Amino acid sequence: MWCPKIFLVATMIFLFNSARVNAFGISSFGKANTEPPRPPTTTPSPARACNRQAECLGVSTASCVRTHFDPVTRCLCGDNSPPLNGRCEPVSKSLYHACSNSDECNDGLICFTPNITGVSPLHLRVHAPTDKICQCDTENGYREKEFACSDAEIIQISLLAVALVTCLRKILVN
Numbered sequence: 001m002w003c004p005k006i007f008l009v010a011t012m013i014f015l016f017n018s019a020r021v022n023a024f025g026i027s028s029f030g031k032a033n034t035e036p037p038r039p040p041t042t043t044p045s046p047a048r049a050c051n052r053q054a055e056c057l058g059v060s061t062a063s064c065v066r067t068h069f070d071p072v073t074r075c076l077c078g079d080n081s082p083p084l085n086g087r088c089e090p091v092s093k094s095l096y097h098a099c100s101n102s103d104e105c106n107d108g109l110i111c112f113t114p115n116i117t118g119v120s121p122l123h124l125r126v127h128a129p130t131d132k133i134c135q136c137d138t139e140n141g142y143r144e145k146e147f148a149c150s151d152a153e154i155i156q157i158s159l160l161a162v163a164l165v166t167c168l169r170k171i172l173v174n
Contacts, residue, residue: 047074047082053098053127061088063097063133064126068147073126078104093134095149098127105134108142108149 049072050056050064056075066073067080077088078097092106093099099111111132116124127133136142136149143150 046070047076049073050075051126053131059083059086059088061090063093065094065096066147095134095136095144095147096124097134099132099134102134108137108140109134110137111135 047062051073053064056062056064059075062075062077062083064073065076065080067076075083076097077083078091078093080094081088093104093109094106095109097105099105102109102111105111111134113130113132114124114127114135116127116129124133136144
């Protein structure tokens with residue numbers, strides 16, 4: 001019985017606010033719209049496409065790489081962002097970026113010359129056979145999966161250790 005009354009009151013408030021907005025040019029919250037229009041925002045242009053690492057030499061510290069979110073190999077900075085005004089900020093490098101030593105690569109990656117053959121994936125064939133690139137550190141348990149390195153073996157061992165400690169604790173407490 002009280003539901004139709006609430007609906008009627010809500011409708012009247014809505015209509016009153018709508019009329020007030022149209023008549024006085026103010027928002028429904030009673031504040032005048034005095035803000036200047038915002039300038040249009042621009043999205044950064046994508047990095048230029050490349051087929052060889054040598055095509056990216058004009059952009060400081062950029063590498064010709066392919067990421068999981070783009071099927072095209074592009075000249076990207078170490079964090080997989082496009083260069084800004086032809087330059088990259090010095091950051092540690094992600095998977096497949098050109099490097100000279102492992103200190104330049106992210107955690108879980110090492111810098112070495114991959115074995116690139118005719119059956120290698122296309123995103124690796126952009127590098128010359130002598131180029132060094134950041135790759136997953138397989139000796140420390142990191143494995144490549146979908147353009148990223150995961151330490152699944154380390155996580156599995158850690159989970160096993162947690163389960164073992166939990167079981168031992170329950171046995172010792174009882």
